[in-house]
Amino acid sequence: MHAVLLERPAFVDVSIQEALATLSMTELTKAGMGGGGWSRERLTDGNGATVCILPAKDGYAAISPREDHQWTAWLEAMGSPAWGDDPRFATKPDRVQNWDALHALMSEWSREIGKQDIADLAQNAHVPSFPLKEPAEHLESPQLASRAAFRTSKTAENSFKTIGDPFKIELFEGDPPPQRIPTGPLPLSGIRVLDFSWVIAGPTATRYLAAMGAEVIKVEAPGRGDPGRASDLHTVLGQAKRGIVLNLKQPEALEVARRLVRKSDILIENYATGVMDRLGLGVEDLRKINPNLVYISASGMGREGPDAKAVAYGTLLQCFSGFAGLNRHPETPPRVGMAWLDPMCGLKLAFIAAASIWRRRRCGGGARVDFSMVEAMLWTMAEPLIQCQRAENVAPQGNRSPVYWPHGIYPLQGADAWIGLVITNDEQWRRFCERTPGLAPYKQKSASERRELKAEIEPIILESISKQSLKNIDKILSDLGISVAKLATTQGLANSPHLRARGFWDAFEAGHLPGLPWRADFPCAVGGAPGLGEHTDAVMKSVLGMPEADIAALRDGGAFG
Structure with missing residues (x-):
């Protein structure tokens, strides 16, 4: 747009790292303003008083009675249980503080009810809630059908539905368009x-x-x-x-x-x-x-x-x-x-x-x-939507890959230090086995064979990597030609020489704020x-x-x- 208006080429440099980083805007801002980072250890499902998942008779439902008036309406939707008057749950900070006890009480009620019924009860009370669905369940959605949301893509053998715009x-x-812009x-x-x-x-x-x-x-x-x-x-x-x-x-x-x-x-x-x-x-x-x-x-x-x-x-x-x-x-x-x-x-x-x-x-x-x-x-989610139409198994894989093995996140020496490790071919695997004690018997195994033997191999990899510092493991794996990446923290991103050099962080009197995920040969508007x-x-x-x-x-x- 800018290039056409000025009748000259324009240069735009988009960073995938910065685009992904901006998805964590609140955490980045906190780090850039000098605040501490959040722990990545997930003992529960975060701040359940804002949004949480409840077990249902036939799966799960998610609810979000985050405002006080929504919480009052949600209690009425549940039939005004006696524990609703418990002072431990009176305010949102109280509910956060006593979340485990509150979730257990709500779950006792929700397990006897279908997931769609839970969502309907909540929505009728104007409380945000939805059932957790499988991707396949959306293919026949009346809502999506009414909006003509799906497009059909054809191959030589089949046709598949995916979401269009x-x-x-x-x-x-x-x-009419202006004569001069x-x-x-x-x-x-x-x-x-x-x-x-x-x-x-x-x-x-x-x-x-x-x-x-x-x-x-x-x-x-x-x-x-x-x-x-x-x-x-x-x-x-x-x-x-x-x-x-x-x-x-x-x-x-x-x-x-x-x-x-x-x-x-x-x-x-x-x-x-x-x-x-x-x-x-x-x-x-x-x-x-x-x-x-x-x-x-x-x-x-x-x-x-x-x-x-x-x-x-x-x-x-x-x-x-x-x-x-x-x-x-x-x-x-x-x-x-x-x-x-x-x-x-x-x-x-x-x-x-x-x-x-x-x-x-x-x-x-x-x-x-x-x-x-x-x-x-x-x-x-085009891939799982297509997979379910091909009658393929659509299931959670954690950090795994259906193609590569090993493929995952591994802890290092020190607090909250992790790396992502991917071995993409058998030659990399053989070099990795030669460098890692205990893996010699598995040196000639293919990716599918390694996956079958993961209960034996994974503990060996964990034991070896967990003794390494980031600096050591990065050099070892890089020398072996194996893809590896440190899992950054928000504090690490705030202090990243690379991001600072690219101008990702905008300086203000109170600290630094995350900027835009692109650089260009024209300026960007800034201001508080x-x-x-x-x-x-x-x-x-x-x-x-x-x-x-x-x-x-x-x-x-x-x-x-």
Whole structure:
């Protein structure tokens, strides 16, 4: 986009390491600001008071009654058990502190109920919950069928269904494309984004749009604003944005929002389905006042279909899709895992937004984008979806590979020190056996034979590697031509000379924040995250041309909280 606008080549350097690192944004930010890292030892399934998995009569269900009102509703959905009044579970910090006891009590109830029934009870109480499904169960999903989410791919012998684009797009007629596109120092210079999104997925998308030069106006409610402010999320995802507060319960504030829409190019929101329509800010209302608007909605299941109103969080959809069931060791129950779907969706949303602007510049008109997070999740799972259609075994493998052996994570000498080891051919294996005491009898074994004998071979490898330091094992294996990598900690990434040299970390007065997973021959917009409502007055003046007296009157009337 930038190269075409400037009529010259552009250079962009994308780092896979940095792209993956940004999926752990909260942990990275904590390390960059001088905080301690989290332990990687998982004795339980993380912070169960936020999201957890419960055993069911026929599998598992995931629930997330993280807010106080959701917890109250969840207790009622369970039939108001007597232990619900136990002071150990009165507040969220109490529930975190006494999680093992609480999980045991909930599990005693849930084991007698089907997984879909648990999810239905919760959803009817407006508590986010989904059953853990196998990938194959999604192939006949009424929700996915109603959205025409699947595409059919054909081979010489068979045809298979996989997820196509995880969004639906509707194009609107509007003004013709501009005769001249204004250029600026950044790809999205001159583009204004009205950002009604919150928490992770939407703010991640608008973070990238802001970095590419768009003027992002973050709209928050009075009071606590975006829940991301309660952690380090807003500190990094709010960078280079302007922040305003609008009390959308006030008609005057809604009129301000509509006036901002007239002056904007993109609107992005990820509220629950129906919220924007009830406010009079739905796509059909706003396209009447700005037919060139790119209106992007992101939701768990998509805005249309029989499950459109299901309340969802990204971690729950990781469970629902079948990913959590596969992303584990075979001998352990499913775990929620880190919240990586949200930032991944943010990347895709940013791409869609930029592509929509590119299309508008060439063809004119606006667009509506209906993005489904569960479809995005299943989009990443093409292989297990195809495997189950071929009647192949789809099962968790832990750190194993169906092709290579050894293939896994091994502990080293010292605290929380690990390496990833992969041997990809028999010659590497023979060299490894010659260097490792005790492996000589297995030197001529093939990968399949080694896998069959893993109960004998694995302890020998563990004993040998666990006595080595990272420096020693790295040199030994590198000299043998064997792929090996240190498992980085967030503190290690914060102090990485490589990432520092690449400029991945942005320096601020309070410390360092993780930057963008790309480098380019054009700059990126930088700036701190806004305070709650920090730019309300400035935006009213600069964007809407509003006199100070009108701003004061709106504030006195409660439009700004």
